[in-house]
Amino acid sequence: MLNLQNIYWAAPDNTPVLRGINLAIKKGRLTVLTGPNGSGKTTLFKLVAGLLPPQSGRILLDGEDITPLDVTQRAQKGVCLAFQQPVGFKGLTIGRLLELAAGEALDEGQRCALLSQVGLAWEEYKDRPADGSLSGGERKRVEIATVLARPGRLLLFDEPEAGLDLWSLAGLLDVFHTLRECRDKGMLLISHQARLLEAADEIIVLAGGRIVGQGPPARILPSLTAENHGPLPRGGGEA
Amino acid sequence: MNPVTEKFLKTLANWKGRFTGAYSLREDGCCVEACSTAFVQITPKKDLPGLDIHILPGSQGEVVAVPACVTTGGLDDLAYNDFFISPGAQATILAGCGLHTGDGPPASHSGIHRFFLGAGAKIRYLEKHLGDGGAALRSMGPEAHLQLEEGAQMEMDVAQLGGIDRARRTTQAVLAAGARLTVRESLLTDGAQQARSAFTVLLKGRGASVDLVSRSVARGESRQSYRSQITGSAPCAGRSACDALITGHAQVDAAPALCASHPDAALVHEAAIGRIASQQIYKLRTLGLTQAQAEEEIIKGFLSAPL
Numbered sequence: 001m002l003n004l005q006n007i008y009w010a011a012p013d014n015t016p017v018l019r020g021i022n023l024a025i026k027k028g029r030l031t032v033l034t035g036p037n038g039s040g041k042t043t044l045f046k047l048v049a050g051l052l053p054p055q056s057g058r059i060l061l062d063g064e065d066i067t068p069l070d071v072t073q074r075a076q077k078g079v080c081l082a083f084q085q086p087v088g089f090k091g092l093t094i095g096r097l098l099e100l101a102a103g104e105a106l107d108e109g110q111r112c113a114l115l116s117q118v119g120l121a122w123e124e125y126k127d128r129p130a131d132g133s134l135s136g137g138e139r140k141r142v143e144i145a146t147v148l149a150r151p152g153r154l155l156l157f158d159e160p161e162a163g164l165d166l167w168s169l170a171g172l173l174d175v176f177h178t179l180r181e182c183r184d185k186g187m188l189l190i191s192h193q194a195r196l197l198e199a200a201d202e203i204i205v206l207a208g209g210r211i212v213g214q215g216p217p218a219r220i221l222p223s224l225t226a227e228n229h230g231p232l233p234r235g236g237g238e239a
Numbered sequence: 240m241n242p243v244t245e246k247f248l249k250t251l252a253n254w255k256g257r258f259t260g261a262y263s264l265r266e267d268g269c270c271v272e273a274c275s276t277a278f279v280q281i282t283p284k285k286d287l288p289g290l291d292i293h294i295l296p297g298s299q300g301e302v303v304a305v306p307a308c309v310t311t312g313g314l315d316d317l318a319y320n321d322f323f324i325s326p327g328a329q330a331t332i333l334a335g336c337g338l339h340t341g342d343g344p345p346a347s348h349s350g351i352h353r354f355f356l357g358a359g360a361k362i363r364y365l366e367k368h369l370g371d372g373g374a375a376l377r378s379m380g381p382e383a384h385l386q387l388e389e390g391a392q393m394e395m396d397v398a399q400l401g402g403i404d405r406a407r408r409t410t411q412a413v414l415a416a417g418a419r420l421t422v423r424e425s426l427l428t429d430g431a432q433q434a435r436s437a438f439t440v441l442l443k444g445r446g447a448s449v450d451l452v453s454r455s456v457a458r459g460e461s462r463q464s465y466r467s468q469i470t471g472s473a474p475c476a477g478r479s480a481c482d483a484l485i486t487g488h489a490q491v492d493a494a495p496a497l498c499a500s501h502p503d504a505a506l507v508h509e510a511a512i513g514r515i516a517s518q519q520i521y522k523l524r525t526l527g528l529t530q531a532q533a534e535e536e537i538i539k540g541f542l543s544a545p546l
């Protein structure tokens with residue numbers, strides 16, 4: 001459903017960050033992108049969501065070339081992104097933010113379900129502003145909920161585990177499994193988390209702006225563990 | 240009723256076909272309707288345009304509406320309204336002005352309001368200003384002069400909702416012992432509009448306190464300035480905060496000043512002026528909003544944030 005063709009992006013100082021990325025993401029599968037810090041993972045998400053324009057290459061969504069489309073247009077086509085570092089909004093309540101994400105008023109059941117998927121109670125959070133008064137972990141959960149609220153086709157989550165405790169992480173894994181069973185969405189995660197990597201249908205390893213490994217967890221995980229000189233993190237990450 | 244006035248009243252005085260409580264409606268420089276109640280007496284001034292409004296002892300939860308509307312260009316309306324609030328009385332006052340002009344001559348309105356709050360009186364004052372219509376300049380120069388006796392409390396909520404080209408607002412207050420003043424001001428300017436707001440507060444009695452918060456949004460090429468001077472001459476507490484969001488090429492300058500002439504006067508000020516962060520816009524755009532819709536949401540949130 002998502003095809004990246006020969007994507008190239010260099011930073012404003014001309015340092016190449018992504019060098020010729022080719023990638024195909026299928027519907028109803030969970031793909032996890034991993035790799036060292038600074039390898040270009042977040043940049044790749046920004047290119048897909050339209051936050052950065054590639055210097056060359058094409059991005060196709062269900063066969064349609066979306067490269068010329070801007071952020072809003074891509075969002076309207078169903079591209080959703082949960083940011084690695086969520087931004088705060090003074091005075092904008094979590095309830096309103098989720099309503100904007102959903103594009104419509106949500107009924108009581110939908111609202112509660114949305115927030116409980118990320119381990120938060122609607123009643124307690126709906127009127128709280130999505131600003132600095134939330135902890136890093138709370139902000140991260142709200143960020144994930146905004147993507148779950150979207151009527152999206154392609155869901156991108158940038159390090160969703162950061163700031164989540166073990167219990168919430170397990171809940172989030174359930175959510176990803178449920179989404180995968182819907183079979184009509186594409187899901188791409190960036191993660192360093194062993195549980196998420198093990199749950200993947202496919203792992204893609206990025207290093208130095210290039211894809212250096214791709215395959216099922218059984219094949220990719222052992223080499224990742226070896227490179228990490230030990231087991232990968234299994235608990236919640238830092239916010 | 241003039242349809243322009245009717246439209247303004249919905250915003251200014253929560254008007255739904257009629258007023259509830261005491262009221263006086265000023266339209267194009269004349270008082271067109273007025274009504275007193277058992278606890279609120281409204282009488283026209285003899286020597287000046289405007290009203291004397293007496294809120295009598297025993298008033299609890301009374302509502303007084305004194306909106307003014309200017310529905311045509313070529314008018315410079317000036318009204319002097321004096322509010323005398325009896326000791327211990329409680330009331331809500333709804334004031335404000337709607338200014339409508341065409342493309343011809345400009346119009347202005349200035350409401351010079353004086354408030355005399357007796358000991359222990361409690362007033363909630365809501366004032367809104369808005370303008371609409373054509374290209375002719377709409378100006379206003381509201382003034383509020385407050386005198387709070389011992390233990391009196393006044394809560395002012397002042398909003399300039401848009402459509403006013405030039406605004407020059409002045410608020411002066413003198414507070415006796417234990418009196419408390421809270422001001423929430425919100426200003427919205429756009430295009431080539433200019434707004435100035437200046438506060439001068441004297442905390443004269445022991446335990447007097449003031450909390451001034453101005454929350455403003457300046458868009459386009461508009462300019463705003465915020466001035467406040469809090470003087471404490473007794474053990475007292477004062478805060479002045481200006482929080483402004485700018486977009487486009489707008490400019491805001493804020494200068495809160497403090498003067499403590501008593502060692503136990505605790506005075507603080509804060510001023511923050513900033514742009515909308517691009518990450519905020521991007522986040523909302525990834526939810527399908529356009530750039531303009533995203534800005535609207537961020538501004539709406541900012542203006543409604545608890546102060």
Ligand SMILES: Nc1ncnc2c1ncn2[C@@H]1O[C@H](COP(=O)(O)OP(=O)(O)O)[C@@H](O)[C@H]1O
Pocket residue numbers: 011012013017035036037038039040041042043044
């Ligand atoms: N706007 C930018 N300007 C300059 N360098 C950038 C910019 N965006 C990303 N980079 C650089 O690109 C590299 C990849 O960053 P990023 O995609 O955030 O990595 P990851 O998410 O894999 O940790 C980093 O070295 C970063 O410094």
Ligand SMILES: [Mg+2]
Pocket residue numbers: 041042043084158
């Ligand atoms: Mg990253």
